[in-house]
Amino acid sequence: MSKFSIPENSKIIKGNYYKDTTGSQNIKKVNVYRWSPDDNKNPRIDTFEVDMDNCGPKVLDVLFKIKNEIDPSLTFRRSCAHGVCGSCAMNVDGVNTLSCIKSHSDINGDLNIYPLPHLRVIKDLIGDLSNLYKQYESIQPWLKSSKTETEKQEIIQSQEDRSKLDGYYECILCACCSTACPSYWWNGDKYLGPAVLLQAYRWISDSRDDEKKARLKKVADELKLYRCHTIMNCTNSCPKGLNPAKAIGSIKKMLATS
Amino acid sequence: MQYENNPLTPHLDIYSWQISSLLSITHRIVGVLNIIATILICFWVIIVTTFDLSYNTFFLFINSYIGKFLTIGLCWTFSYHILNEVRHLAWDMGYGFDLKTSKITGVLTIVGSIVLAIMIYIIGKKLI
Numbered sequence: 001m002s003k004f005s006i007p008e009n010s011k012i013i014k015g016n017y018y019k020d021t022t023g024s025q026n027i028k029k030v031n032v033y034r035w036s037p038d039d040n041k042n043p044r045i046d047t048f049e050v051d052m053d054n055c056g057p058k059v060l061d062v063l064f065k066i067k068n069e070i071d072p073s074l075t076f077r078r079s080c081a082h083g084v085c086g087s088c089a090m091n092v093d094g095v096n097t098l099s100c101i102k103s104h105s106d107i108n109g110d111l112n113i114y115p116l117p118h119l120r121v122i123k124d125l126i127g128d129l130s131n132l133y134k135q136y137e138s139i140q141p142w143l144k145s146s147k148t149e150t151e152k153q154e155i156i157q158s159q160e161d162r163s164k165l166d167g168y169y170e171c172i173l174c175a176c177c178s179t180a181c182p183s184y185w186w187n188g189d190k191y192l193g194p195a196v197l198l199q200a201y202r203w204i205s206d207s208r209d210d211e212k213k214a215r216l217k218k219v220a221d222e223l224k225l226y227r228c229h230t231i232m233n234c235t236n237s238c239p240k241g242l243n244p245a246k247a248i249g250s251i252k253k254m255l256a257t258s
Numbered sequence: 259m260q261y262e263n264n265p266l267t268p269h270l271d272i273y274s275w276q277i278s279s280l281l282s283i284t285h286r287i288v289g290v291l292n293i294i295a296t297i298l299i300c301f302w303v304i305i306v307t308t309f310d311l312s313y314n315t316f317f318l319f320i321n322s323y324i325g326k327f328l329t330i331g332l333c334w335t336f337s338y339h340i341l342n343e344v345r346h347l348a349w350d351m352g353y354g355f356d357l358k359t360s361k362i363t364g365v366l367t368i369v370g371s372i373v374l375a376i377m378i379y380i381i382g383k384k385l386i
Contacts, residue, residue: 010265035265043265094274117269120261128261182279185269229286230349232278235357246355253352 003186015044018070024051029110030062032074035121043121046071052104059092059099062111063125075124083239086174090115090125096176098239116179118188129175135192136173139200139219144211161207168202168247170240171195177234177244183227191227192219194234194244201247204254213258220255228252277364285342288335295332330379337374341367 015034020027027049035043048066055065060081067074076099078088083101090099091114093107104111119127145152178184178193192200197219204215219225225248234244306313319325345363348354354363 004270006268006271007266009263010268012268033267037264091272094272112272114272115267117267117273119267120264121267122261122264127267128264130260180273182270229282230278230346231282232357232360233273233276235355235360236276236278243355243357249349249352249355252350256350 009042011042013042013044015046018046018048020049020051022051022054024053026052028052028062028104030066031110031112032063032066032125033114033121034074034124036073036123055104057103057105059102059104059111059113060088062104063099063113075126077126084172086172089174089176089179089239091117096180096237096239098174098176101239116175118179118185127179131188132175132178132193132195135196136199139192139196139203139215141199141203143203143206143209145208146210155208157207164205164207165202167242168198168205171198171202171242172240173199174239176237176239180233180237181228182231182233183229187223187227190223192224194228194248197225197228197251198242198244198247201251204251216251216255216258219251225251225255277361281342281364281367285339288339291332291335292339295335330375333378333382334371334375337378338367338371341370341374 012033030048030050031045032048033043034046035041048070050062050065050070055061058081060078063074063076063078067076076088076090078100079085080087081100083098086098088099089096091097091112092099092102093112096116099113113125115121115125115127116129119129122128143155145155147155173195175195177198178188178195181194183191184193200215200219203209204212204219209215228245228248230245230249232245235242235246238244302316306316320329345354345360345367348363354360
């Protein structure tokens with residue numbers, strides 16, 4: 001049965017308030033979710049007053065400014081800072097996105113930053129995605145070909161077939177979509193979630209892959225696939241502008257027509 | 259799992275509502291209401307056809323404010339469910355997944371369901 005309420009140890013308590021020390025006139029209040037495994041306390045929301053006159057344009061720049069100038073213990077993941085790696089996925093202003101490509105000037109009022117929803121927190125803004133990675137592994141995201149070694153050296157694909165992967169191969173697996181999905185919140189242990197299903201579709205529709213039928217059969221399951229109720233939070237949150245809902249719809253359609 | 263006992267990050271209370279998610283949960287709630295309403299209507303038909311006395315009680319109830327609210331409300335729940343089901347049908351056929359399209363059809367469903375509910379109520383009134 002789904003658990004809609006949050007467990008006792010996850011309830012948010014009042015956090016620290018870091019007053020601005022620069023005397024700047026252009027202050028933005030930034031509320032950040034904090035939790036550390038080192039003490040036995042509940043998660044808290046810390047509020048930082050950040051001088052926006054001396055800050056880069058993106059939400060990630062705000063986080064770096066806090067880490068560099070206010071609280072060095074603030075923990076978050078980032079790598080490329082250009083929307084390519086998917087490390088800095090988090091919940092900014094109520095919607096999952098990559099903080100490195102999200103402008104803080106788009107957000108009126110206080111800036112609220114939380115980790116990706118409904119995950120076990122590792123520290124501060126880092127959630128545990130190992131379940132998602134395990135599910136990703138389960139769809140066997142690699143080319144499966146029945147061709148011989150020499151034939152496999154170059155498998156030719158027409159431009160038309162290649163274009164079928166457009167809008168799917170761009171996925172960087174940042175997990176914004178899966179952790180935005182209420183179905184995935186309540187049934188994340190069984191339902192594959194939008195990110196993994198989009199990847200599954202990417203391999204199903206690859207003309208060079210020879211195991212389309214087996215892949216479809218594997219994913220055709222009441223819980224794995226049909227927990228998608230087209231809520232479309234996934235498509236609404238995808239920072240790369242992809243459409244996981246459409247990918248899942250396409251798998252359902254393939255299963256219905258095959 | 260290594261982090262099994264760590265706190266769960268907030269979900270329902272921090273995630274912003276989208277038109278699509280709001281319509282989706284409404285679709286579910288309205289679906290449940292429709293099932294309950296259908297069962298009650300069936301019981302009503304049985305009662306009315308069996309005892310003529312109870313019809314008067316029903317007539318008084320349905321013309322009270324609560325009764326009118328319930329009738330119009332049910333007209334809306336049925337209209338909404340039907341119109342949103344049309345969206346689902348289109349999705350099942352592979353159309354309308356585009357973010358913009360789905361938002362437009364979502365708004366059309368809301369507006370359409372209100373118009374349809376009023377129409378059904380007025381036509382129903384005229385027939386009676």
